[in-house]
Amino acid sequence: MASVDTLITTAPGDTCAPDLADGPWTFDLGTPGYGPGASMGDIIPTGSPRQGALPAEYQRANNDELHDRIRAAKAALGRRVVVLGHFYQRDEVVQHADFLGDSFQLANAAQTVPDAEAIVFCGVHFMAETADILARPGQNVILPNLAAGCSMADMADIDSVEECWEQLTAIYGTDADESGRVPVIPVTYMNSSAALKAFCGRNGGIVCTSSNAATVLEWAFERGQRVLFFPDQHLGRNTAKAMGIPLDQMPMWNPRKPLGGNEPDALADARVILWHGFCSVHKRFTVDQIEKARAEYPGVRVIVHPECPMPVVDAADEAGSTDYIRRAVAGATEPTTFAIGTEVNMVNRLAAEYPQHEIFCLDPVICPCSTMYRIHPGYLAWVLEELVAGRVTNRISVDAAVAGDARVALDRMLAAKPRVA
Numbered sequence: 487m488a489s490v491d492t493l494i495t496t497a498p499g500d501t502c503a504p505d506l507a508d509g510p511w512t513f514d515l516g517t518p519g520y521g522p523g524a525s526m527g528d529i530i531p532t533g534s535p536r537q538g539a540l541p542a543e544y545q546r547a548n549n550d551e552l553h554d555r556i557r558a559a560k561a562a563l564g565r566r567v568v569v570l571g572h573f574y575q576r577d578e579v580v581q582h583a584d585f586l587g588d589s590f591q592l593a594n595a596a597q598t599v600p601d602a603e604a605i606v607f608c609g610v611h612f613m614a615e616t617a618d619i620l621a622r623p624g625q626n627v628i629l630p631n632l633a634a635g636c637s638m639a640d641m642a643d644i645d646s647v648e649e650c651w652e653q654l655t656a657i658y659g660t661d662a663d664e665s666g667r668v669p670v671i672p673v674t675y676m677n678s679s680a681a682l683k684a685f686c687g688r689n690g691g692i693v694c695t696s697s698n699a700a701t702v703l704e705w706a707f708e709r710g711q712r713v714l715f716f717p718d719q720h721l722g723r724n725t726a727k728a729m730g731i732p733l734d735q736m737p738m739w740n741p742r743k744p745l746g747g748n749e750p751d752a753l754a755d756a757r758v759i760l761w762h763g764f765c766s767v768h769k770r771f772t773v774d775q776i777e778k779a780r781a782e783y784p785g786v787r788v789i790v791h792p793e794c795p796m797p798v799v800d801a802a803d804e805a806g807s808t809d810y811i812r813r814a815v816a817g818a819t820e821p822t823t824f825a826i827g828t829e830v831n832m833v834n835r836l837a838a839e840y841p842q843h844e845i846f847c848l849d850p851v852i853c854p855c856s857t858m859y860r861i862h863p864g865y866l867a868w869v870l871e872e873l874v875a876g877r878v879t880n881r882i883s884v885d886a887a888v889a890g891d892a893r894v895a896l897d898r899m900l901a902a903k904p905r906v907a
């Protein structure tokens with residue numbers, strides 16, 4: 487299948503290294519790019535949040551000291567604070583989380599603690615934005631390190647999506663067909679900025695997660711003739727293919743080219759227009775890795791995330807969200823060998839939690855998510871101690887109008903129900 491990934495990925499060679507584990511502040515100040523890890527070669531959009539200097543005492547403190555300071559600050563704050571930890575965070579951070587989960591599970595979990603004045607989100611920027619959209623008035627959402635973005639979310643910005651929408655509207659018009667379906671429904675993956683969720687809210691569209699993408703596409707096809715899916719081409723392609731949509735009706739939209747790099751004919755037949763975005767963590771998994779795992783571990787159960795490229799999902803035994811993967815491992819009643827295609831921190835944690843199974847990451851190179859690794863315990867200690875001192879630092883606040891429109895798209899997702907067979 488044609489791919490123009492090389493137009494967006496720029497850095498050559500192997501960029502994987504766990505250097506962010508020890509001192510992400512080294513990369514916060516003036517270093518271009520996301521830092522060592524899977525996303526190192528991706529381009530950070532101009533104007534993305536930057537993190538100021540972390541006070542030296544937190545940079546100098548060792549892990550034991552930071553652990554004690556975080557615990558003390560949490561104890562002092564009590565129910566005034568809730569700490570959320572994404573599955574992909576390192577253990578030194580996750581151990582302080584009140585809730586562990588994927589991005590949407592965590593945003594919802596925060597709502598179960600309405601007394602909390604502060605929600606400290608140990609994840610990435612779009613997750614903190616979603617938590618702020620769902621938070622009650624007066625709650626402050628804090629991202630411990632503002633440089634924790636998401637390279638996939640950054641691949642679709644509101645200006646490029648608006649431009650794409652204008653071009654699609656010029657081709658398809660705005661009139662509904664005889665069954666009342668509009669020409670295009672925009673669908674954004676949860677891993678996107680609040681501005682894109684708001685765009686979907688304003689334009690009859692919806693948000694999806696990796697758990698409910700098929701249900702959301704069914705919702706969209708009941709209301710539209712076709713879908714514009716952003717930012718992750720792989721989740722869109724894998725989901726639509728499983729629903730029986732032919733690949734030649736899924737053109738890719740490269741925002742750097744006129745008509746997304748497509749001929750008008752290709753767009754005329756399109757059912758799902760896939761934005762040219764991808765997760766650099768999941769793009770690393772290959773069919774060769776699966777074949778090697780099968781050769782070395784006969785009977786191995788291969789589970790990958792649907793952000794992986796289509797040939798990898800096709801070659802795996804199963805594909806599912808982080809929560810699906812976690813439940814699959816937890817539910818295995820017999821000792822099983824699992825080869826897993828998702829972020830290495832989560833895989834290593836599963837391996838430690840379930841020693842009765844043999845669990846390993848499909849990718850033998852340690853290549854963490856560069857942006858998740860920006861959350862070091864030093865930043866967590868800093869923002870918590872600032873709260874103890876009565877100061878809110880690194881607050882993520884979504885403009886009220888944007889939040890209102892984004893909420894519309896999120897509420898549509900919550901109301902969408904799988905079709906009963």
Ligand code: SF4
Pocket residue numbers: 525574610635636637638639677765766767768829855856857858
């Ligand atoms: S794993 Fe991929 S999608 Fe998730 S935060 Fe990292 S870059 Fe973004």
